[in-house]
Amino acid sequence: xxxxxxxxGAILRSCVLLFMAISSGNAQAHSSSNSYITxxxxxxxxxxxxxxxxxxxxxxxxxxxxxxxKVSWGETLAKTTEITAWLEQGIALSRTNxxxxxxxxxxxxxxxADGTYLSVEWAVACLGAAQEGPAxxxxxxxxxxxxxxxxxxxxxxxxxxxxSSAILSPDRPEVSLTKAxxxxxxxxxxxxxxxxxxxxxxxxxxxxxxxxxxxAFLEPSRKSVIQWPAVQNAxxxxxxxxxxxxxxxxxxxxxxxxxxxKWLEPSADLIEPAIALSVVAAALNNxxxxxxxxxxxxAFAFGLVHGFGFANVLLDLGLPSxxxxxxxxxxxLGVELGQIAIVLVFLPVAWTLRHTKFYRWVIVVGGSLTIAxxxxxxxxxxxxxxxxxxxx
Amino acid sequence: MTPFFKVCIAIGFFGGICLSTPSQVRxxxxxNAIVLNASVHDKGAQNSxxxxxxxxxxxxxxxxxxxxxxxxxxxxxGLAEGDLRWFGAAKAAILPWWKKDDLPADALFxxxxxxxxxxxxTGGLADINKAIDLxxxxxxxxxxxxxxxxxxxDLVAALQDCESIDRLFGQxxxxxxxxxxxxxxxDPQVAxxxxxxxxxxxxxxxxxxxxxxxxxxxxxxxxxxxxxxxIATWNKQLKITPKSHMIKLSLAELWVQEGQYLQVKQxxxxxxxxxxxxxxxxxxxxxxxxxxxxxxxxxxxSRLKSQSxxxxxxxxRPQLIYFIDYAKDPTAGLSLSIENWxxxxxPRDAVLFLKAALALNQPQAAHAVVAxxxxxxxxxxxxxxxxxxxxxQLQSAPSAK
Numbered sequence: 055x056x057x058x059x060x061x062x063g064a065i066l067r068s069c070v071l072l073f074m075a076i077s078s079g080n081a082q083a084h085s086s087s088n089s090y091i092t093x094x095x096x097x098x099x100x101x102x103x104x105x106x107x108x109x110x111x112x113x114x115x116x117x118x119x120x121x122x123x124k125v126s127w128g129e130t131l132a133k134t135t136e137i138t139a140w141l142e143q144g145i146a147l148s149r150t151n152x153x154x155x156x157x158x159x160x161x162x163x164x165x166x167a168d169g170t171y172l173s174v175e176w177a178v179a180c181l182g183a184a185q186e187g188p189a190x191x192x193x194x195x196x197x198x199x200x201x202x203x204x205x206x207x208x209x210x211x212x213x214x215x216x217x218s219s220a221i222l223s224p225d226r227p228e229v230s231l232t233k234a235x236x237x238x239x240x241x242x243x244x245x246x247x248x249x250x251x252x253x254x255x256x257x258x259x260x261x262x263x264x265x266x267x268x269x270a271f272l273e274p275s276r277k278s279v280i281q282w283p284a285v286q287n288a289x290x291x292x293x294x295x296x297x298x299x300x301x302x303x304x305x306x307x308x309x310x311x312x313x314x315x316k317w318l319e320p321s322a323d324l325i326e327p328a329i330a331l332s333v334v335a336a337a338l339n340n341x342x343x344x345x346x347x348x349x350x351x352x353a354f355a356f357g358l359v360h361g362f363g364f365a366n367v368l369l370d371l372g373l374p375s376x377x378x379x380x381x382x383x384x385x386x387l388g389v390e391l392g393q394i395a396i397v398l399v400f401l402p403v404a405w406t407l408r409h410t411k412f413y414r415w416v417i418v419v420g421g422s423l424t425i426a427x428x429x430x431x432x433x434x435x436x437x438x439x440x441x442x443x444x445x446x
Numbered sequence: 447m448t449p450f451f452k453v454c455i456a457i458g459f460f461g462g463i464c465l466s467t468p469s470q471v472r473x474x475x476x477x478n479a480i481v482l483n484a485s486v487h488d489k490g491a492q493n494s495x496x497x498x499x500x501x502x503x504x505x506x507x508x509x510x511x512x513x514x515x516x517x518x519x520x521x522x523x524g525l526a527e528g529d530l531r532w533f534g535a536a537k538a539a540i541l542p543w544w545k546k547d548d549l550p551a552d553a554l555f556x557x558x559x560x561x562x563x564x565x566x567x568t569g570g571l572a573d574i575n576k577a578i579d580l581x582x583x584x585x586x587x588x589x590x591x592x593x594x595x596x597x598x599x600d601l602v603a604a605l606q607d608c609e610s611i612d613r614l615f616g617q618x619x620x621x622x623x624x625x626x627x628x629x630x631x632x633d634p635q636v637a638x639x640x641x642x643x644x645x646x647x648x649x650x651x652x653x654x655x656x657x658x659x660x661x662x663x664x665x666x667x668x669x670x671x672x673x674x675x676x677i678a679t680w681n682k683q684l685k686i687t688p689k690s691h692m693i694k695l696s697l698a699e700l701w702v703q704e705g706q707y708l709q710v711k712q713x714x715x716x717x718x719x720x721x722x723x724x725x726x727x728x729x730x731x732x733x734x735x736x737x738x739x740x741x742x743x744x745x746x747x748s749r750l751k752s753q754s755x756x757x758x759x760x761x762x763r764p765q766l767i768y769f770i771d772y773a774k775d776p777t778a779g780l781s782l783s784i785e786n787w788x789x790x791x792x793p794r795d796a797v798l799f800l801k802a803a804l805a806l807n808q809p810q811a812a813h814a815v816v817a818x819x820x821x822x823x824x825x826x827x828x829x830x831x832x833x834x835x836x837x838x839q840l841q842s843a844p845s846a847k
Contacts, residue, residue, distance in 0.1 A: 087534065088755075105470065109482060109531075112486045112487070113535075116485075116487050116497075117482070117485065118485035124480050124482065125481055126477065126480055126481065127478070128478060163472070163474070163475050164472050166752075167746075167748035170475075170481040175472075200507075200538055201535060202531055203538040204533065205531075206756050208752070208755055208756070224541075
């Protein structure tokens with residue numbers, strides 16, 4: 055009997071494992087362990103920052119000294135010497151096999167989505183750094199891999215001459231900080247795709263553009279807009295569309311260039327609400343009928359504002375200083391291609407519907423009003439007013 | 447566009463956003479501020495045993511038996527806490543033997559467990575098969591093989607495992623496995639009867655046995671459409687084992703499914719919920735139209751983005767739920783479902799797959815799930831409803847006219 059009970063116990067202990075296998079499958083649930091490494095410059099000093107989950111530090115050092123099941127910041131600091139030594143033996147920056155010196159600046163905390171991290175910064179000094187910049191530098195990381203094979207270090211290089219990212223793993227613990235493959239076609243392709251992507255996900259830019267295009271298929275008259283007749287000649291409509299798109303393109307290209315070359319740098323706090331306001335203005339302009347401003351002029355004026363918005367996105371992406379023009383050209387070309395794709399979808403639909411009441415009432419009037427409302431909400435959000443909790 | 451390419455786009459999108467996200471702000475907490483709510487080493491009654499295993503392994507990482515003992519301990523913690531990082535710890539412990547063929551059965555078994563934990567089900571099954579060949583009298587080897595056969599919908603092999611367990615360990619022991627096979631093949635009432643009998647048996651009164659049986663009994667009730675009984679079973683068990691991740695998750699999922707959002711909100715006050723529980727919490731808050739949803743959804747998104755940045759192929763269910771149930775990106779959800787279904791077929795994945803296909807009005811995309819349902823005869827209330835909708839959509843699809 056005892057033997058039988060033991061056997062059942064054994065199999066049921068194994069069943070605990072079994073259950074998880076068959077009913078959780080991929081439901082495993084806590085994120086895998088990541089550390090975050092940033093190599094950047096602060097006030098002319100090269101700084102290496104490592105953020106590592108305190109849960110992982112606790113695994114290695116058993117920080118809970120008073121055994122209350124929790125770890126305080128004081129308990130963490132009590133092990134600063136051991137932790138620092140461990141960090142510094144696990145991270146190495148070197149240039150042509152010569153180790154750079156790391157001078158610890160401070161130990162702090164940082165909150166990430168999966169908990170509080172220990173955040174350490176070091177000032178980095180490498181031989182020949184002044185002459186050669188980041189070229190020839192390599193980063194080796196070996197923390198945690200012996201404790202957790204799933205651990206990864208997510209590296210972000212953010213230096214004036216090099217921006218890149220890398221994932222370090224037990225199989226690939228080292229990364230070269232020299233510039234990645236930055237051939238002209240690759241840079242052009244990367245920024246071209248970014249440009250297309252930005253215009254497609256930038257609903258504010260799309261609605262602004264569409265607001266400017268919907269009247270291109272109606273013949274202006276002194277009557278109210280809902281009584282405007284449909285354009286008879288396709289050439290007239292296409293020319294109108296081309297004028298508006300060209301004005302928009304020209305304008306945003308100007309300010310995009312001015313901003314990227316740092317000749318004019320208005321704050322994003324001003325630009326983002328201004329873009330939202332441009333959406334409202336373009337939409338409401340459609341309802342003014344004969345008194346409406348010329349749309350190509352509106353496209354040009356507000357296109358200047360949108361260009362600053364594009365520049366902010368491009369700057370966030372990081373730009374290769376030696377291939378600035380290629381990146382800028384690629385991004386701008388991408389924006390144009392993205393726009394053209396939107397126009398090519400909209401043009402045949404609008405042309406087909408231009409005779410209908412639906413076009414005048416639903417698309418022109420209803421669409422413009424809806425866009426104006428959306429633009430107003432964005433303006434309020436971007437200026438920090440209410441609607442903060444509404445996600446649009 | 448292939449599903450794989452779509453997955454790459456989704457990953458690339460998240461990755462791109464993540465890379466452009468500014469670094470987290472640094473700060474200096476007060477000395478008495480709690481920075482980790484649950485120490486990794488706080489294992490309650492198991493504190494001392496776990497600590498000893500850890501010390502032994504760190505001092506003798508090249509000793510196979512010591513490493514296996516540590517790997518087993520951390521793997522079990524991973525299962526109990528729903529924390530993938532412990533699987534990483536288990537792999538780290540047995541890494542020196544990761545590619546060796548000539549290993550004892552226990553080592554092959556442990557390696558098989560870790561492999562399947564990383565969704566290498568074929569590799570995991572191969573190792574467990576070898577372990578069984580070497581040591582057929584180890585019950586847990588059979589139980590895991592049964593589990594993997596079920597996961598891969600190899601029902602014939604799963605049934606053969608049940609018969610082997612019958613033969614090697616007696617009929618009583620195989621009842622639990624038969625019960626699982628029954629409710630996974632359209633016969634939940636029989637499973638309920640079997641599991642209730644086992645739960646009341648004096649031989650099955652240990653805490654872990656009761657938890658395991660309660661979990662499956664609840665699941666059998668859920669599959670049979672008796673949600674109230676499932677909730678009562680899991681609730682009762684949660685009072686006994688309040689830290690059980692799987693009980694919590696099963697309850698949260700069912701409460702969300704039943705629209706009992708307040709219950710989830712009350713349960714999920716955990717300071718560091720797993721991604722899976724956090725996802726259910728976000729769904730519940732959405733159902734309650736609670737303003738806190740926005741912040742928690744942002745937290746979850748941030749976790750998912752960090753995972754995407756790792757550029758690994760491991761598909762986690764919270765990500766699928768986020769795309770599909772939370773309706774963030776059904777297109778990406780469908781692509782991921784198609785990929786995920788190739789490696790594992792489980793009822794919850796089937797539900798998500800069907801939902802994504804229906805949301806996108808692409809009923810044909812779910813043909814693999816339909817075939818699986820036909821093959822296994824599996825059904826539950828959610829699946830039934832989705833199947834009906836699928837049928838309607840298929841009939842109204844242009845190709846059906």
